[in-house]
Amino acid sequence: MGDIYNFSAGPAVLPKEVLKKAADEMLDFKGSGMSVMELSHRGKEFTQIIESAEATLREIMGIPDNYKVLFLQGGASMQFSMIPMNLMTNNKKADYVHTGQWSKKAIVEAKKFGDVSVVASSEEDHFTNIPKLDPSTFSKDADYFYIVTNNTIYGTEYKDIPDTGDVPIVADMSSNILSVPVDVSKFGVIFAGAQKNIGPAGVTLVIIREDLVGKADEKVPALLDYKVHVDAKSLYNTPPCYSIYIAGLVFEWIKENGGLAAVEKNNQEKAKMLYDYVDQSDLFSSPVEPASRSLMNVPFVTGDKELDVKFIEEAGKRGLKTLKGHRTVGGMRASIYNAMPKKGIETLVEFMKEFEKDNKK
Numbered sequence: 001m002g003d004i005y006n007f008s009a010g011p012a013v014l015p016k017e018v019l020k021k022a023a024d025e026m027l028d029f030k031g032s033g034m035s036v037m038e039l040s041h042r043g044k045e046f047t048q049i050i051e052s053a054e055a056t057l058r059e060i061m062g063i064p065d066n067y068k069v070l071f072l073q074g075g076a077s078m079q080f081s082m083i084p085m086n087l088m089t090n091n092k093k094a095d096y097v098h099t100g101q102w103s104k105k106a107i108v109e110a111k112k113f114g115d116v117s118v119v120a121s122s123e124e125d126h127f128t129n130i131p132k133l134d135p136s137t138f139s140k141d142a143d144y145f146y147i148v149t150n151n152t153i154y155g156t157e158y159k160d161i162p163d164t165g166d167v168p169i170v171a172d173m174s175s176n177i178l179s180v181p182v183d184v185s186k187f188g189v190i191f192a193g194a195q196k197n198i199g200p201a202g203v204t205l206v207i208i209r210e211d212l213v214g215k216a217d218e219k220v221p222a223l224l225d226y227k228v229h230v231d232a233k234s235l236y237n238t239p240p241c242y243s244i245y246i247a248g249l250v251f252e253w254i255k256e257n258g259g260l261a262a263v264e265k266n267n268q269e270k271a272k273m274l275y276d277y278v279d280q281s282d283l284f285s286s287p288v289e290p291a292s293r294s295l296m297n298v299p300f301v302t303g304d305k306e307l308d309v310k311f312i313e314e315a316g317k318r319g320l321k322t323l324k325g326h327r328t329v330g331g332m333r334a335s336i337y338n339a340m341p342k343k344g345i346e347t348l349v350e351f352m353k354e355f356e357k358d359n360k361k
């Protein structure tokens with residue numbers, strides 16, 4: 001079988017080196033005679049795994065000391081509820097920027113707990129851009145300001161983080177965390193489901209500024225209270241041990257490969273290859289405004305639904321897998337996360353050229 005390149009939006013491609021290491025350690029983790037899946041979450045081996053995963057993450061992201069790192073369950077979607085339950089507790093107000101289906105779901109949850117002001121939206125443009133933000137429309141007394149830094153389905157990404165003054169920014173970074181360096185101190189909370197750029201599904205990363213912990217109402221269930229997880233160092237109950245282990249290996253892989261600066265350079269080069277080709281193509285086009293284009297998720301279309309189907313089918317036969325666009329958007333989408341090798345994009349672009357030649361409009 002030839003090489004397979006998986007362009008899935010998530011669960012997504014993982015680094016081969018990480019999978020090989022996990023395979024090597026599968027039956028006997030460091031002489032324990034047990035698999036990581038079989039280790040007690042309170043034993044010394046797993047303690048070492050979770051502590052070093054956090055330490056490596058802190059190092060590669062430059063997370064300041066006044067931020068807590070949590071490994072939770074429930075996916076990014078559970079954060080849509082946990083955020084308002086824990087933070088919309090002062091003035092019971094929050095500002096949201098609406099950039100697609102993930103912000104929509106988050107807005108629906110937040111409305112259950114207080115007043116939501118949608119300060120900007122790209123809905124009228126079918127979410128093909130990150131809307132212009134006008135700080136004069138921001139609520140000065142909002143408990144937080146919510147953004148989705150990368151919109152996985154539509155392929156848009158913030159290039160600048162808004163200045164919200166003293167209002168903490170909450171960022172859903174599920175699909176672009178660890179893709180470029182970020183200044184964590186600009187955020188109150190960063191969260192991300194793991195299955196795009198971190199590791200296997202099952203673990204959700206939450207990075208939260210200390211002063212935002214402990215604000216939940218007394219009636220909030222323990223498992224949904226950040227303070228409970230902070231106090232227990234993510235071990236209030238059994239955590240997703242194996243997912244945390246793989247995430248730790250991915251953090252190591254990033255560190256060994258030059259850290260986030262090197263990751264960004266690589267991601268810029270990969271995305272450029274694909275966008276440059278699409279922009280000069282007579283067959284393919286990108287629906288996304290150039291200034292808002294994502295480095296991680298690249299939607300493209302031929303403008304002919306039947307031709308899109310043919311493309312996806314033929315690409316699959318060449319080992320270029322999971323290129324179908326989101327069911328609500330159609331067309332194609334290449335998700336090119338950190339672990340997608342450059343060779344994968346080269347192979348995709350080569351195939352697109354060939355397809356274009358054979359299917360002239």
Ligand SMILES: *Cc1c(COP(=O)(O)O)cnc(C)c1O
Pocket residue numbers: 010074075076077078102148150151152172173174175193194196
């Ligand atoms: C995938 C995704 C989610 C949902 O993640 P789950 O872990 O499935 O809940 C939320 N936000 C963004 C930006 C995503 O890409």
